Amino acid sequence: MFDDHHGRGRAGDGVRGNPDHPFTRGALCAKTNDFHEKVHSPERVLYPLRRAGRKGSGEFERVGWEDALGEIKDRWDGIVAEHGPTAILPYSYLGTEGILNGLNVGDAFFNKLGATITERTFCDSGSCTAYIMTLGPAAGIDPESFKYSRYIVLWASNPLSTSIHHWPFIAEAQKNGAKVVVVDPVKTRTAKQADWHVPIRPGTDAALALGMMNVIISEGLIDRDYVENYTVGYEELAERAAEYPPDLVAGITGVPADDIRKLAREYATQQPSVIRLGVAIERHPGGGQAVRALASLPALVGAWRRVGGGILQLPLWAFPIKWDGLMRPDWIRPNTRVLNQWHLGRALTGEMDLDPPIKSLMVYNSNPAVVAPEQRKVLAGLAREDLFTVVSEQFMTDTALHADLVLPAATQLEQYDMMFSWGHFYLSLNQPAIDPLGEAVPNRELFRRLAEAMGFGDDPQWQRSARRCAIDAIDWESPVMEGIDMETLERQGYARLNVGTPETYAPHAEGNFPTPSGKVELKASMAEGGNFVLPLFRQGSNEFQAGEPIDPLPHYVPRRETAETDPQRAARFPLSILSPKSHAYLNSIYGNRPRQQRLSGDQFVMINPEDAAARDIGDGEDVRVHNDRGEFDARARVTDDVAPGVVVAPMGYWRTFTRTEATVNAVNSGEYADMGRAPTFSDNLVEVARRP
Ligand SMILES: Nc1nc2c(c(=O)[nH]1)N[C@H]1C(S)=C(S)[C@@H](COP(=O)(O)OP(=O)(O)OC[C@H]3O[C@@H](n4cnc5c(=O)[nH]c(N)nc54)[C@H](O)[C@@H]3O)O[C@H]1N2
Ligand SMILES: Nc1nc2c(c(=O)[nH]1)N[C@H]1C(S)=C(S)[C@@H](COP(=O)(O)OP(=O)(O)OC[C@H]3O[C@@H](n4cnc5c(=O)[nH]c(N)nc54)[C@H](O)[C@@H]3O)O[C@H]1N2
Ligand SMILES: [Mo]
Numbered sequence: 001m002f003d004d005h006h007g008r009g010r011a012g013d014g015v016r017g018n019p020d021h022p023f024t025r026g027a028l029c030a031k032t033n034d035f036h037e038k039v040h041s042p043e044r045v046l047y048p049l050r051r052a053g054r055k056g057s058g059e060f061e062r063v064g065w066e067d068a069l070g071e072i073k074d075r076w077d078g079i080v081a082e083h084g085p086t087a088i089l090p091y092s093y094l095g096t097e098g099i100l101n102g103l104n105v106g107d108a109f110f111n112k113l114g115a116t117i118t119e120r121t122f123c124d125s126g127s128c129t130a131y132i133m134t135l136g137p138a139a140g141i142d143p144e145s146f147k148y149s150r151y152i153v154l155w156a157s158n159p160l161s162t163s164i165h166h167w168p169f170i171a172e173a174q175k176n177g178a179k180v181v182v183v184d185p186v187k188t189r190t191a192k193q194a195d196w197h198v199p200i201r202p203g204t205d206a207a208l209a210l211g212m213m214n215v216i217i218s219e220g221l222i223d224r225d226y227v228e229n230y231t232v233g234y235e236e237l238a239e240r241a242a243e244y245p246p247d248l249v250a251g252i253t254g255v256p257a258d259d260i261r262k263l264a265r266e267y268a269t270q271q272p273s274v275i276r277l278g279v280a281i282e283r284h285p286g287g288g289q290a291v292r293a294l295a296s297l298p299a300l301v302g303a304w305r306r307v308g309g310g311i312l313q314l315p316l317w318a319f320p321i322k323w324d325g326l327m328r329p330d331w332i333r334p335n336t337r338v339l340n341q342w343h344l345g346r347a348l349t350g351e352m353d354l355d356p357p358i359k360s361l362m363v364y365n366s367n368p369a370v371v372a373p374e375q376r377k378v379l380a381g382l383a384r385e386d387l388f389t390v391v392s393e394q395f396m397t398d399t400a401l402h403a404d405l406v407l408p409a410a411t412q413l414e415q416y417d418m419m420f421s422w423g424h425f426y427l428s429l430n431q432p433a434i435d436p437l438g439e440a441v442p443n444r445e446l447f448r449r450l451a452e453a454m455g456f457g458d459d460p461q462w463q464r465s466a467r468r469c470a471i472d473a474i475d476w477e478s479p480v481m482e483g484i485d486m487e488t489l490e491r492q493g494y495a496r497l498n499v500g501t502p503e504t505y506a507p508h509a510e511g512n513f514p515t516p517s518g519k520v521e522l523k524a525s526m527a528e529g530g531n532f533v534l535p536l537f538r539q540g541s542n543e544f545q546a547g548e549p550i551d552p553l554p555h556y557v558p559r560r561e562t563a564e565t566d567p568q569r570a571a572r573f574p575l576s577i578l579s580p581k582s583h584a585y586l587n588s589i590y591g592n593r594p595r596q597q598r599l600s601g602d603q604f605v606m607i608n609p610e611d612a613a614a615r616d617i618g619d620g621e622d623v624r625v626h627n628d629r630g631e632f633d634a635r636a637r638v639t640d641d642v643a644p645g646v647v648v649a650p651m652g653y654w655r656t657f658t659r660t661e662a663t664v665n666a667v668n669s670g671e672y673a674d675m676g677r678a679p680t681f682s683d684n685l686v687e688v689a690r691r692p
Contacts, residue, residue, distance in 0.1 A: 015413070021494065023144065023424040024165045030584045034595055039411050039437070043592065045393050046438025049406040055383050056402045065439060068405050069453040075388045076113075076360060076454065083356035085114035086337045090539075091344065093122050095365030095409075095589070098417030098430060099321055099473050100466060101443040106364060107327035107539045108461050109447045113454065114333050116358070117539045119340040119677060122371070124314060125537050126282035126678025130291035131313045132534075133524040136514030139318035141274055141310040143424050144502035147172040148308030151270035153181045155294060156205065157278025160189040161583040163423050166276075173308075179270065181263065183208070185578065186606070186648055187641035198263065199643055202576055202682045203284035204253040207556040208260065209293035211249030213241035215264035216300055222268075223302025230511035231299045233523025233553070240553045252556065254643070268301040272309025280580060283682040286557030288531075288675025292524070293554035299520040304508035318497055319420035319427065320478035326469075327540025328461065338538065340677055342670040345374040348381020360388040364409070364443055369398035370588040370654060373668035373679065376630045392446055395592055398655045408440040415442035416466040418473060418489075425497045429470070429489035444469065527552035533676050550675065557674055559683040566685075573627045573685035575611065578648045579664040585652030592654060603658055605634040606648040607688060612638040615689060622691040625649060627684070630666030633659045633691060647688060 015035045019026030028035075048068035053059030079087050090110045096102050103120065110117075146152060146169040159166045167190075174180050174195070182191040183198045183205070191197040200208060216222055217238050227234050246257035253260075267273050275297065281290055295311055303309035324330075337354075339347055346352045348361070361382075372378050382389065382402035391403040400406050414436040419428040436442070441449070444466060451457040464472065471486060480497040488495050499505060515521050524530065531547030563570040584599035585591050605625055607617065617623055619638040624631055625647070634649055642648055649664045660666075671680050 018493065021426070022496070023426060025168065027165065029164045030599060031586050031590050031596060035413070037595075038590070038593055039413050039434075041395075041593075043395055044437065044440070045396060045400070045406055045408045046440055047408055048439065051404045055385055058396070058401050060406065065449070068407060069449060071405065072390060072450065073453045079359045079388070083359055086116045087356040087359040088113065088115040089339065089347065089358045089361050090115055090118050091341060091361060091363045091366055091368060092118070093120055093341075093366040093371070095367075096412060096417070096443070097422070098412075098415075098419050099326070100417045100469050101415060102365065102417075103536070104323060104326045104540065105443040106362075106447055108331065109451055111328050111331040111539060112451070112456055112459075114336065117332070117336050117338045119338055119533055119538045121340060121342070121533060121537055121677040122679070124279055124282065125533060126288045126673045126676035127277065127279065127291045127313060128534055129530070129532055129676035130282075130288040131295050133526045133530060134292050134295040134515070134521055135311075137317040138514055139315050139425070139499065139507065140312045141308065142499070142502045142505045143312060143315060144169055145308045145505055146170050146274060146276075146312075147176070147502070148306075149173050149272055149274045150178050150308070151181070151267055151273035152178055153183060153267065153273070153275045154190060154194070155183045155275055155277055156281035157182075157276050158184070158188045158190045158580065159276070160193060162278075162581050166423060179266065185643065185646050186580070189583070198255055198259065201252070201254040201643075202578060202646060203286065203559040204556065205281060206286050206290035206293045206554060207244060207249050207252040208255060209290060209297060210241050210244035210554065210556060211246050211253070211260045212264040212267060212297065213237070213293070213300065214244045214249075215246060215261050216268045217241055219265070221265065222300050223305075226299060226302035226305065230304075230508070230513070231520040231522050232517050232525075233521060236553055237296065237522040240555060244556070267297070271301070271303060272306040273298070273301065273303045274309055275311045277311065277313045280578075280682060282673055282676070282678040284559050284680055285671075285674055285683060286555075286559075287673040287678055289551070289554045289557055291675075296520065296522050296554060299522070305506065306509070307502075307504060307506045309506070310508060314422055315425055316420050316422055318425055318480060318499055320475035320480055321420060322473055322475055323536060323540060325472055329535065329540035332539070340672075341368070342373060342672065342677070342679060344368055344372050345377025345379075345381050346670065348384060348387065349377050351377065358387070360390070362390045362392075363399055363403075364392040364446070367397045367399045367588045369402065370591070370663055370665065371651070373665050373681070374629065374670040375662060375666040375668075392443065394440070397588065397592075401656070407446060408438060409446070410436040410440040410442045414440065415444075416470070417442075418470040425499055426494045427474075427484065427489070427497060428494040429486075431490070431493070442466075522553075524552045531675050537676075560671065560680075561669075561683050561685040569685055573687045574645070575607075575647045575686050575688060576645060576682075577625065577664070577667060577684050577686045578646065579651040579668065579681055580648065582650035582652040588652050588654060591652050591657070597657070600653070601635075603632070603634045603649065603653040603663065604637045605688060606637045606639050606642045608642050608644045608646070609638050609640065610644045611647070611688070612636060617688065617690055623688050624660075624691050625664075625667060625686050625688050627667050627686045629669060630662060631660060632662040632664060632666045636688070647686065
């Protein structure tokens with residue numbers, strides 16, 4: 001069954017991009033251009049390891065797969081007998097993004113076992129909820145069509161660091177005279193290349209979007225015909241927008257009223273205009289409503305009419321994937337407990353009073369010790385001697401250090417997978433370049449082995465080859481798959497979905513939105529059970545879980561941690577911290593790789609000269625960033641790139657490489673945003689002080 005590998009040699013001589021690929025054009029990013037060195041790194045975990053010292057000590061001994069699987073079975077059987085299967089908690093995210101080995105690879109297994117269901121709302125969950133409520137699961141505009149845009153607004157998005165392959169299309173438009181605007185509290189690399197950087201106070205985006213609407217409507221800049229034919233709820237939205245005149249919005253956002261008017265006028269009149277939504281937009285208590293407001297804008301100005309106009313959230317809605325076959329929601333037992341991944345620390349430390357308590361944790365495709373908020377609690381939980389922790393990893397991460405068993409995971413060069421994309425319209429077949437090193441296995445094989453060990457491996461779910469799984473995972477009858485077959489994918493490696501060409505793709509020129517009304521729902525008919533989490537993000541329960549009702553019209557929700565909303569907290573911790581992606585790491589991946597470490601330098605925190613002077617902090621000095629949740633050390637970067645009151649510490653650095661053994665998630669809270677249980681990484685107050 002472990003037959004998916006037809007390794008063609010050693011990847012020792014390097015990895016190269018394919019220059020014929022229309023989107024990547026053969027370019028590799030700062031993270032992957034020495035990927036082969038990572039694959040062959042002497043630090044890879046290549047054999048199963050069993051803990052040989054106290055938790056977290058890093059002492060391990062090599063064991064065989066048989067032993068490791070036997071131990072897992074014994075421990076899990078015992079836990080199930082005593083506490084029931086929900087005492088076992090799976091924890092995963094997007095270590096690899098393949099359809100077969102990625103987000104949902106363990107779902108069928110854990111659903112069969114009856115384990116606690118993990119709600120995985122790390123990334124874009126709130127944004128998806130809000131977007132779907134407004135536009136439906138629509139692919140949005142083709143990232144390649146950006147070259148035809150005349151006005152590009154990159155909103156909470158930093159493509160020069162986070163989606164480098166999209167940048168050439170934006171640059172091409174810019175060269176052809178398009179204006180590129182960046183709405184971001186930080187003057188990022190991207191903002192520096194833009195024609196206009198609009199620095200906004202974190203978490204106030206909904207107010208700015210509504211302020212733009214206010215101007216667009218009051219100045220008669222709406223596309224009446226588009227609004228009448230292809231939207232619902234315009235009158236109500238117009239009333240709502242009337243509550244956001246530019247002067248009021250300026251006070252909320254910090255963007256001058258004249259700039260709000262200018263942005264609104266230019267956005268409305270320079271068609272086709274497009275908004276690129278970054279992921280950080282969802283990370284505050286009004287994030288969902290901000291996405292609702294932003295997703296409404298293109299319809300108001302008729303941007304959808306033309307190629308290159310509209311909004312881009314995630315192209316992945318275009319991919320016809322049969323998730324249920326991978327996740328097996330039909331195996332979920334009624335009333336199985338659901339835990340959100342933000343609350344890992346609370347769940348493990350007993351703060352949550354769970355019955356049964358969590359007795360075992362299995363982590364794969366994720367590194368919660370670094371990427372999850374409330375880091376102190378997460379670490380306290382991971383340190384529990386009685387918690388049986390299994391981690392599937394490529395490297396000894398901060399999380400794997402706390403495992404009882406570490407199981408070796410293959411890398412992308414060593415495994416077979418079908419890839420959809422968060423950034424373009426190409427379906428890719430990832431064929432292994434080499435055989436797995438040592439005793440590493442792809443995640444799919446890991447779960448086949450676990451199913452066998454636990455006694456249900458005979459099910460056809462685990463008896464298929466990887467190729468068969470890839471075939472089964474795609475809806476080949478979908479019109480977007482017309483003209484694409486496995487042979488093409490095997491020969492060429494990728495194929496563009498049949499969605500039309502970037503030259504012609506204007507899917508909503510005449511409405512056609514996949515919403516209940518078929519129109520843009522300015523007033524959301526789904527608001528009644530509006531705060532839902534997509535099945536994809538919760539082990540596949542196959543219906544939208546009705547959530548709490550939400551306001552059907554977009555509005556501004558203030559953050560919880562500001563001088564106005566929590567003056568006491570703000571008096572102690574006056575600075576608002578953001579922790580965006582770093583340039584050379586991929587979340588925490590590559591955080592241990594020498595080349596990317598050199599590029600990244602030490603963990604730093606950007607601070608405005610005014611705030612630095614008030615604290616007697618000089619550029620390059622060591623500082624401590626802290627609040628009542630935790631603290632971490634960083635090097636001060638005194639810069640005008642951030643406004644007074646805001647500090648920025650990129651995420652991705654490993655605890656093991658920092659002095660305080662803590663990273664920025666030590667100060668971040670585990671509270672939810674307003675929709676889709678998104679995180680609130682843009683709503684945390686801290687103080688920065690010279691290092692004691
Ligand atoms: N180099 C690199 N590339 C990556 C990743 C990585 O870790 N490193 N991670 C990948 C992943 S998982 C993701 S999700 C994507 C994310 O890619 P992006 O969507 O670009 O996400 P971020 O860098 O988190 O945030 C983008 C910008 O949002 C700004 N921001 C923060 N809060 C707010 C706010 O309240 N309002 C506004 N308007 N802006 C705000 C930040 O300052 C930041 O510059 O990148 C992917 N690509
Ligand atoms: N403060 C702060 N926190 C954040 C964010 C932020 O912007 N700021 N961003 C959030 C977002 S958008 C995201 S997407 C999450 C990311 O959360 P994660 O996906 O948990 O983050 P990664 O650091 O990518 O960790 C993935 C781990 O999987 C391992 N891995 C890679 N491939 C495989 C494989 O094939 N098999 C197995 N078993 N393991 C593999 C890698 O070595 C790595 O340790 O972080 C979230 N956390
Ligand atoms: Mo993400």
